[in-house]
Amino acid sequence: MRFFRQDLHTLTGAYALDALDSANEITKFNRHLSRCQSCASEVRGFREVATAMAFAATTEAPLAMRERVLAAAARTRQLPPEILTHARPRRTGSSAPWIPWLSGAIATAAIAVAVFFGFSQAHTQNELNQARSQNQALAAAQTRVEAELSQAREHDQALAQILGAPHVTLLSQRTTKGGVAVVVLDAATRKLVVATSGLPALPAGKVYQLWLIGPVKIVSAGLLPTAQAGVTTPVVATGIVKGDKLGLTVEPAPGSKQPTTTPILALPLPV
């Protein structure tokens, strides 16, 4: 055992240079790292050496790349942070109905039904199942939205992660202009998925913009995609801080730096 440990320990160098041989070996070493503090700090130091070597290899990149990357970033949604705390979701006021401790699969089903039918109250999985079995149309609709969701999950790791998180909170609220926003909140990692149903269509040149409205500042959480049959596909919002509310405003395209109209939604986020 002792020999085995030592053997693993000498792999710090190869690990820091990304020179381990297989995914299996990396997994094994990662596990070791989580238990071996001296290894972790050695790896950190070696990574700085590697960083120096990368800087030493500095090469002028093709100029055209800059424009391409910046343009791609401008239309690419960002992933939420991963914070490894396990804050238990707290109950909030009646404006934010919630179901605590939903599993990922249940969250998917719940968000599908809630989004599609614009439920402004959260329902338990049991209620959803009952409703589903009693109503073929509901079942069909849920299947459709679930298919859309699972497709979106394939394309969006962040979304997959949130919907697959062990414990999430489902929140929903009607907007002041009608329609409903449905949120799956992963309080532990401070990220959420939001989809909407039945929001009024906007004239050309206007967009729906999401905000994280905090006690100190308001941060854009991106634009809502254009609705398909009244439903917007799920959007991930990141970096929620304590006291944030999820806001929604109508903004001139392509969105604003700060809200310019009164929010039609202000959903408290219990993180």
Added chain:
Amino acid sequence: MNPNDSDASRFRPATADRRGEQDLDDLLVHVARGDQDAFETLYDRMVGPVYGVIRKVLRDPSQSEEVAQEVLLEVWRTAARFDPAMGGAATWVTTIAHRRAIDRIRSTTAAADREHRTADVSPPHDEVAEAVEASLDRERVRRCLEGLTEVQRESITLAYYGGNSYRQVAELLHVTLGAIKTRIRDGLIRMRDCLGVS
């Protein structure tokens, strides 16, 4: 080789150039919140090392460009995942760049070709005009690499710049696996001390 040389900070901003690194960390925090101007600044500061290290590993310019683009976009997408406790922003970004380059070679069929690569300690693409700062980094890394034994130096450059796994390095240098692990680790310890990384 004095680890306290003031220019040591240039390529290990996480420990010595607190201010510089703090800026980069701050930038990343802004990037994580969707600030595109911050991303533009971050791009300008990191594109050289990102493209450079990928090019070292992959050699092929168009593949390198493709991977560098992916990496920089990944930095944008995953900025919120950056954890300062695990090292500075520069380290985070260059680690992603190196890993993606490695992913690329391990997933392509160019394996056979790669095994014939020799260690390339010299800087790549000398014909390209580069920032003074970069050449200082290079000079210092070169000096520290020269302070290693030959096997240490070859092991590290074959692994990091050559993109070889330690098993491949062992084969290339006709050394046992156990020996190569130790050489890489001992070499990195010496590099770390030479560069003044804490």
